[in-house]
Amino acid sequence: MDNVRISRLRAFAARLRGLFDVQKRDNDFGEEVKVHLQLLVDRFVTQGMSREEAAEAARRQFGNTTILQEDRRELRTFVSVEDLGRDVRYALRSLARSRAFAAVAIATLGLAIGASTAIFSVIENVLLEPFPYKGASRMVFLRIHDTTRGEEGDRQGYTSNEFLEFDQQNHVFDAVIAASDDPVLYKQGEGVELLDGADVTPGTFEFFGMPALHGRVLQPADYQPGAPPVFVMRQKTWMERFNGDPGVLNKTFVLNGTARTLIGIMPPRFGWYGADVWIPETPIPGAAIGGAGSTRRWFLLSTGAIEAGRLQAASCGGCDGYCQPAGENQCAGLSRALPCVG
């Protein structure tokens, strides 16, 4: 039984191969037939036939070459859809008969396809399409954890004062920026729409190092007191709300009651803080209230001069300066890492 199955599988494999280089094999066969017929003719001639008789006899003895060609083609390829269908049904029946084999084969295929897909997505994201930001692999979110309390967990939101202190005393990271929620209501014609806004600290766009798709990014001057109010928009938002109309650039929008000029639209993959619009905001010491009247909490993003693997230990040492003045045994760690010890 097994032998029959194996031999049918082999024939199936040979047919698959037969789908290719058909021409060469047909030529090969033609050559073989020619030689065979010549040898037969020679033989008959030595037996005393005339060349004509011999040729005729040879053809008779060899048989109909057209039928042979057909037979060969049938053996070698899937001549018709019915044949293919029969083979597929046979394969399915074989699989149904040996359930365990089928299960292993299907599981193997499934795992292999899954693994290849997973590996490809990783390669695509890490190698082919890394985040479009400068030094993306060195960026970390900072979390704070009180080591004197045994509790699990940490927090990621910082008050304005904490952020300012951290920014001043930081000697571990190249740069620290932060963003804070600022839900934006803006009037459009008759209606009012809500956008996900983010207040971003000075240096944010320098931090990411990405130029705008249209217009320009925020610059230090935009943070100066008395500077004309401006904002930058995400490409997706621009496409969805304004159909990608370039005419909206440099137009003034009333956002939360302030007239702001749209100075730039970012490239498609720029999406810091998941916001629709980015608004310049310099954290003010003691300011506890943020956008739309909510409690101000800044989320810090840093880029390190040290490799990610060593970041946890280094930031532990480095953030002592921050922890001490605050009078707390708090320490900043890598967002994905465990809280710092000591």
Added chain:
Amino acid sequence: MTDAKKAEVLQGTLDLMILKTLDALGPQHGFGIARRIEQVSRDVLQLNEGTVYTSLLRLMQQGWITAEWGISDNNRKAKFYSITARGKKQLAVETENWQRISGVVGRLLRLEGER
């Protein structure tokens, strides 16, 4: 003996005969195989020699024989077929099968004859 009295070669038995021929004589081209079968069958079997090639292709697909272009005794380019290790194993299996079946059929026919 006229053609009408010659037995047609059963499909499958030709495969076995070819395997045996290649096993016994070593690499052969199609013409050589046909001659060998003709010689052994002593004109009992009617063989369309072209069918040898169909059989050879079938055997190749199973991996029981391999083929290689070479030069025949009379200096002609010819494809030489030789049996593989897998083919030898298959030959052993098929030979045993054949003997068992022909033994059974023979016994059966003898029994029928006695009645």
